[in-house]
Amino acid sequence: MASQLSFTGFAWKNLWRRRLRTLLTLFGITMGIGAFVALVGFSRAFEDEWMRLYTVAGTDIAVVEKNFINTSLDESLGPKIRAVPVVARAMPMIFNLIDLTPDVNALVYGWRADSYELDSLTMLSGRRFHDGQPEVMLGRYLADDLKKRTGDILPIQGKDFTVVGIFHGGTALEEGAVIMALDQMQQISSMQGKVTAFHVRLRPAPAGESYDHYVKRAQTEIEAAVPGIHADPAADRAANNQLVELAHSVAWGTSSIALLIGILGIANTMAMSVFERTREIGILRALGWKGRHVILLILTEATALGVAGGLLGIVTGLGMLRLLSNLPQTASVVSPSVSPLHLVESMIIAIASGLLAGAYPAWRGARLSPVEALRYE
Amino acid sequence: MSNPLLDARSLVKTYDNERVQALRGVDVTIDAGEYVAISGPSGSGKSTLLHLLGGLDTPTSGEVLFRGSPLGTAVNLDGYRSRQVGFIFQAFHLLPTLRAVENVQVAMLAMNSRANHRAERAAALLEEMGLKDRMRHYPNELSAGERQRVAIARALANDPTILLADEPTGNLDSMNSAHIMELLCNVRLQRGMTLVIVTHEQGIACSAPRHIRIRDGRIEA
Numbered sequence: 001m002a003s004q005l006s007f008t009g010f011a012w013k014n015l016w017r018r019r020l021r022t023l024l025t026l027f028g029i030t031m032g033i034g035a036f037v038a039l040v041g042f043s044r045a046f047e048d049e050w051m052r053l054y055t056v057a058g059t060d061i062a063v064v065e066k067n068f069i070n071t072s073l074d075e076s077l078g079p080k081i082r083a084v085p086v087v088a089r090a091m092p093m094i095f096n097l098i099d100l101t102p103d104v105n106a107l108v109y110g111w112r113a114d115s116y117e118l119d120s121l122t123m124l125s126g127r128r129f130h131d132g133q134p135e136v137m138l139g140r141y142l143a144d145d146l147k148k149r150t151g152d153i154l155p156i157q158g159k160d161f162t163v164v165g166i167f168h169g170g171t172a173l174e175e176g177a178v179i180m181a182l183d184q185m186q187q188i189s190s191m192q193g194k195v196t197a198f199h200v201r202l203r204p205a206p207a208g209e210s211y212d213h214y215v216k217r218a219q220t221e222i223e224a225a226v227p228g229i230h231a232d233p234a235a236d237r238a239a240n241n242q243l244v245e246l247a248h249s250v251a252w253g254t255s256s257i258a259l260l261i262g263i264l265g266i267a268n269t270m271a272m273s274v275f276e277r278t279r280e281i282g283i284l285r286a287l288g289w290k291g292r293h294v295i296l297l298i299l300t301e302a303t304a305l306g307v308a309g310g311l312l313g314i315v316t317g318l319g320m321l322r323l324l325s326n327l328p329q330t331a332s333v334v335s336p337s338v339s340p341l342h343l344v345e346s347m348i349i350a351i352a353s354g355l356l357a358g359a360y361p362a363w364r365g366a367r368l369s370p371v372e373a374l375r376y377e
Numbered sequence: 378m379s380n381p382l383l384d385a386r387s388l389v390k391t392y393d394n395e396r397v398q399a400l401r402g403v404d405v406t407i408d409a410g411e412y413v414a415i416s417g418p419s420g421s422g423k424s425t426l427l428h429l430l431g432g433l434d435t436p437t438s439g440e441v442l443f444r445g446s447p448l449g450t451a452v453n454l455d456g457y458r459s460r461q462v463g464f465i466f467q468a469f470h471l472l473p474t475l476r477a478v479e480n481v482q483v484a485m486l487a488m489n490s491r492a493n494h495r496a497e498r499a500a501a502l503l504e505e506m507g508l509k510d511r512m513r514h515y516p517n518e519l520s521a522g523e524r525q526r527v528a529i530a531r532a533l534a535n536d537p538t539i540l541l542a543d544e545p546t547g548n549l550d551s552m553n554s555a556h557i558m559e560l561l562c563n564v565r566l567q568r569g570m571t572l573v574i575v576t577h578e579q580g581i582a583c584s585a586p587r588h589i590r591i592r593d594g595r596i597e598a
Contacts, residue, residue, distance in 0.1 A: 003476060003478060003479065003496065003513065004482070004492045004493060004495065004496040005475065005478075005479040005482040005483060005486070005492075005495070005496070006492055007486055010475070010479075010483065010486065013474045013475065014474065016474075017473075017474045279470070280472055283470045283472065284483070284487075285433075285455075285458070286431075286433055286458065286464045286470075287458070287459070287464070287483065287484040287487070287531070288455060288456075288458040288459020288460070288462075288484065288487050288488075288535065289455075289459070289486070289487045290455040290459075290487060291455070293486070293487050369434070370433045370434070370458075371428050371433045371434040374433070374466075374470070
């Protein structure tokens, strides 16, 4: 049986004739998609973890400063917030990302010892911290990274803290975090009398009122009772806090540049390929190929690069995420899993990159005059 | 009286802002099933005329009628080239990345035929050209004569009504030239096709039933 030549088979042979160039182009788009999968996947997972942080603890609303960059509120606003009828609990808190060692940085929370948020944690060893004492509790991943156990000393911002307990939290953010008394956190952060936010747990919603509507109403009531503050529903706060926004910006910025380089790589390869194959395109036109067949051939080649780069990029991106989730510097904030939707999105971007990069070379190839192309040396 | 298969009327073709005049008013008619040789010195315009007859290029003025309909307006050039015309070139113009049998199939990729049908037809044509054992060879593994036979098989792939050959023996030795000409003549007779050959070899030109001489862009006799 004679070997059959299909359209895609022909495109494949064209790509394979310049193996090195094809592989280098593939490397470029793989890196672009890999960066997108890893970085955007990381920033979204980070946002999801943040949301879980609120839902696991049962926080419905975060009260923060209006027009904040580094939000800071007076701790004395607590009673006013608690006085709003829909508010069940309002706990002041501070969080910050702090270098614990040259290699390890972690989220550090300052909570009050009576915070309801402590109830969502399971103590694996030791006990909870006490207010007014230089004591910390460590998430179990962080304790592993730092090789600390109950009773050890952990210096933070120049002050020694005793590790009084190791806990298991509901989210990766907590598993890699330090929790200490609010007053201690205020001292080391020079924020005496100030807090980052109040986490608010609402009373149960009245029968017949949807949760979303209830939270919206509570938000309005809190903002009316305490002027100058923002009462953000937990979902908004998870998406809009500075760390998540920074992660999103860095992820999109970096992966956009990487993708652009990948797209330019495909465009360059296809443009070179069309230029080198000018006479071959003339032959195809002489054999009756229409302009649209030439466009289809070149777009098939460019899209094949996009698809292959997309698949390899996904594998690379997932590998990078796995690596980041195992590094002590990033383990506390990186989850190795990404949503299937993100992978679909990555493939769509990869295919669109191929089509975009192939569009101009394809158009140029289709416009070649058959007789001029045949004369081309 | 029925229309001729091809009717070229007052064909003028200029290049480079009319500084080069390849054809200066050529009228020629070719009937279905005819075997016509076009000869002339280099630069006389014979290849340009072939390109215009084959719909590879468009004239600066004048027109080519195919069965009474003008090419490029009433007859779509792409469709005309794919269904009605088979081209054979002096330099063979095979695609180097494709095997012989794939080179024949590539002409059929633009048609809506099934892959297995394309492969079977390509194999049958190569067998007819005496290349049964060379189907899976790449062009650089074939002799010049074999390459031209692959090119003839490719030109026949879509079962055209007209075969246009531009110096088909120009790159061949005398033995291979004779073999290729014999093949072309047999193909024409068996299929009842129209064959137009551009050549500068007088022997080939004179053996054709009709011989058109062209010089300085005009037909001589």
